[in-house]
Amino acid sequence: MSHGIQSITKLLVANRGEIACRIFKTAKRLGLGTVAIYSDPDQQALHVASADEAYCVGPAPATDSYLNIPAILAAAKASGADAIHPGYGFLSENAGFARAVVDAGLKWIGPPPSAIDAMGSKIEAKRLMETAGVPLLPGFHGHDQQDDKLLDAARSIGFPVMLKASAGGGGKGMRVVEQEAAFAEALSGARREALKSFADDTLLLEKYLPAPRHVEVQIFFDNAGSGIYLADRDCSVQRRHQKVVEEAPAPGLTDKTRIAMGTAAVAAGQAIGYTGAGTVEFLLDNDGQFYFMEMNTRLQVEHPVTEMITGQDLVEWQLRVADGQALPLSQQQVSENGHAVEIRLYAEQVAQGFMPATGNIDYLAFPEESDHLRVETGIRAGDQVSPYYDPMLAKLVVWGGSRDQAIAGMRAALQETRIAGVATNRDFLIRVLNNPQFCSVNFSTGLIEQNKASLIDEPEVERLQSLAIAALWRLHQTTQQQATSPWLAGQGWRMNLPVVSQFRFACNNEMVDVQVTPNGQNYHCQVNGETLVIDGISYTNNSVLSEGKRHGLFSIVEHQDLLTIISDSLTLTLSTPDYDVLEETDSGFNAPMNGTIVSVQVKPGDQVLADAPLLVMEAMKMEHTIRAPRAGEIADVFYNHGDLVEEGVPLLAMTEESAS
Template sequence: MFEKILIANRGEIACRVIRTCRRLGIRTVAVYSQADADAQHVRQADEAYCIGGPRPQESYLRGDAIIEVAQRSGAQAIHPGYGFLSENADFADAVEAAGIVFIGPKAASMRKMGSKAGAKELMQAAGVPVVPGYTGEDQSPDLLHREADRIGYPLMIKAAHGGGGKGMRIVRSSEEFIASLESCQREARNAFGRDRVLLERYVEKPRHIEIQVFGDAHGHAIHLNERECSAQRRYQKVLEESPSAFLTPQLRAAMGEAAVMAARAIDYVNAGTVEFIVGQDGDFYFMEINTRLQVEHPVTEMVTGLDLVEWQLRVAAGQPLPLAQDAIAQRGHAIEVRLYAEDPESGFLPGSGRLEQLRLPVPGPHVRIDSGVVEGDLVTIFYDPMIAKLIVWDEDRPRALARMADALAQCDIAGPKSNIEFLERLVRHPAVLTATIDTSYLDRQLEEFLPAAGAPDTDLLLAAAVAQMLGQEQGSRDAASCSGDPTSPWAIADGWRLGHGGRRTIALMHRGERYELQAQGSAGDYRIEHADAAHAVTGARLDAGVLSLRIGERARRFAVAGAERQIAVHDGRTRLVVEPVSVYRHTDALAGSGADRVLAPMPGRVVVVKAAAGDAVQAGQEVMVIEAMKMELSLKAPRDGTVAEVRAAAGDFVEADAVLVALEA
């Protein structure tokens, strides 16, 4: 085994590898960018080195700098994590050439999987089921059209060298083919520098099943059963689980055998994932091999009781696989979701900012948290905005789903917006509960997972107002206890006025709407008026984040999480997040981009400026593009007009809500 390894990654995967290494007595070396100087993987590693600027191209994608740090620190091996350089064959070769062990497959195996077309041909020759299609080098439009007609519709056009959901088009008729082909080739050329495509039969309402495989340098290859990742949005996985409720024992065995055949076909060593698409009739087809550890590997660890990172280290050190195929056990059911700093109600726009509050469930036998941040850390604009992976385990799927719902209810994030509410709706949705969700369901029915328009639930709104008042009253008592006259009536926050009980206004913002409640009373007993109705709230107590009260004759209980800028209340099924605001704050001051301005929707780097002072622009015309969270955002003119001022240039870093372009009034 190794004495010291370098981790060529960041975030939760770097922290994950560090934990395993510490348990095995292996010292760790971290690398970091200037933006990650205070990151958790830097603090947790035994030593760490800065390798460049904040953008991945300036740091985590600099293989030469990473290898130089490994040599300087005396690391014997490099663990690439996932993403960045983990599937870069040239980097794997360079690591080996430097006399350092690459903890992953050989570069030759990666290259065999680098082209979707070549990989499909190789798997077909090895006897692994593949989707009917065309992978030839002849890319003339007429030939491709004829092949499409032969394969039949619907079919999918895929960029041969693509990934991440880019360069993919579904075609449902011969008449649509040429226009879709040209669009797919343009996107592939822009994203990957090559426009070669392949064609394959499109499987309607498919399931996404992947098999975890492991190989060693002694000729052994096994699988560790499956993960189902059918809950996806735009080809990005949202929920992963093991085992799959869709597979029969016979289908599970057949897919496991096919996955091992695929691994053997490319002489695979170390951890990998063979991904299959499965039709409603149970027919399954090879999609690709991810030649690295996957983000969703914890669900496999939870049901097998194995540490896959430890297996990676042992295999990379030349040891044989720790277990044979017939010794792989599977117990219970595990589910994983990813908490992101993103706004589902704004097209899942990635977010950034400081985590003013980060409350997650306490880890234990049923709950696991994999995270690279803690409360107070910054979610930067330069990298993936994942905050944490939340993984649960229980004896069966219904109990695991209930466990996940409870774990999500215990989460609270203040600072950047998050996808917690979206995930809560997801795990309670009938398509998930009945295990019938397919890979395109979220894209077809996304509105079912987003909040309905309209006012929030009255009980939740009352609970938020009461939590704020109880907090104010406790704050006043705390301040009074530190003063020279703790019994002073000026220290009581009950809105008291001479001759009568005071009436105060509580103003709360929710999704851009302002709600005002009129309240009288104190110490847990209130009369609250809202929406032309009066509510008697009595017996309110807030203790250790739990609010209990009576609304009329009904007793209710809520979990409450409070931060300086927001209050979150949860009744066990529904979450409400509000922002307390001054009663004097005018609603217009909360407006976003005005008719005369273009604002930055989030912190980012200006990629290109497409307008100059004096230019005439039309409503919807692109005036600037900014880059943030590994994606480009197009900013458009809010109306017809003339540009008065452009306040940013290409290459500038801008803050959220900064005015970038101003139009003449």
């Protein structure tokens, strides 16, 4: 076999999206055949088109397709694949799947099942790490899961505490409990989410550090037991305990801390007889002390930043180790060059608590890839973002000679990234990269929460400018139509009066009036009474270029009776209503997304206080609690446990009466 891979000729990737595309790229470079699996709605997905052949493994729900072990093994047999790579997520840390792959006579591109088992339970992992001498946070890792036992443990540790699913990761089944009064609700939610995501509702408790950084170490072991670490990564920028910005190496660490952390990570791998790629995650306190958090027995979403600074292809390393080869480098041969930053581009409604978003990708533009820029994605224009899977759309990875250069390069890459049809966190990520705390390495895992207003709210100046550009685009369209037909001409003689054009848009459930008045080469635009001067305007088929004081390139997307304006830092979607007043709705009672009702906590006649939990929805593997926007009495509940609901439908009704 070319490139020295002897025992693998055809590789099946038991995953979807950008990670499947990423693995196929390396496999093809090594001369391997590639096999994709897909669920019914993913038949036309990019990862399917990227493979040499593809097999359907079931309907949309992950439990019936991407978690369907017999169907995946049947696809491997039908395709003649001799190896399976699990990617990350789904079955990547499932020891039962690993055993089934090996029992079927296939190569498993991952650690041995025994290592997965050892780290699959966070409770058992903590015990092993304690034995191996890896630093641990104070916590409860016991088997007694009774409510009162867990509450007693929380009291002993001292609030705030962190509840964690023992079998999981990725922020699922995790809750921060600030005070005892909130413990019962948090416990119930964490258990339910853990059971849904990992089929195991066992929890552990840890002391919650109020301002730590999240630093992790990439480790790699071969079959002979040789192990090394390949630099560290900072993953502190998180929402809902899920990472959104990662970078390597972790900035601001002393050489002593780096070496100690890397040594502890390798010791963790040695303690469980590890093989292949893994990540050991630590919490770094502001005093420089680090504590073991968990170990991920798989390739990580953020592995590209390590690849960018080391010059290594970690997927190739995985394939070589599975082929029985020794590690390509020793610890002394590992070198680092420059700095790399990765962002996770999600389909989500940032202003609504980062709720997952669904919809059709009507427009998509990514920056051009280069040696310093990688775009890893599993989507194309026209694809549907469904509620069934994780809402990550893409990863952008940028290398720079320094951290500042890498951040600047990522800002530019995000400005070139333009998406319409589904809400994304693109604008939010740009604001994160501009945040002074982030730029000065004065941040912790609480960065987003501490800067919520400045990171989440749309900048008013940019918003007004985009609304003015929308009006100018509409005016341009009208002028073009008038130029082609005398029947549409609106030119009329006026004495001493300028031509004033008025437009009305619906924007974020608000009515916005824009008045445009030409003034020589400029346009005076009044947006709800605020005046802006826009000059140096030129138009193309799908963009507006402003070269004056308010310069910038605005992409224009008309889709589904909507108008989306995308600038360097803001994406604004507008509609043109044919009514004067938007219908007033109470979003507190409406489904914020497509999803499943997993818990109904009230019934007709109940009196509730403002912010009381009413019901819980699950979408894209995360739970979202619907709370009362005010005090009142529950008049009716329209859905039950297990019901599927669509975004925007009323969930319940409340009276205006105050709770007694």
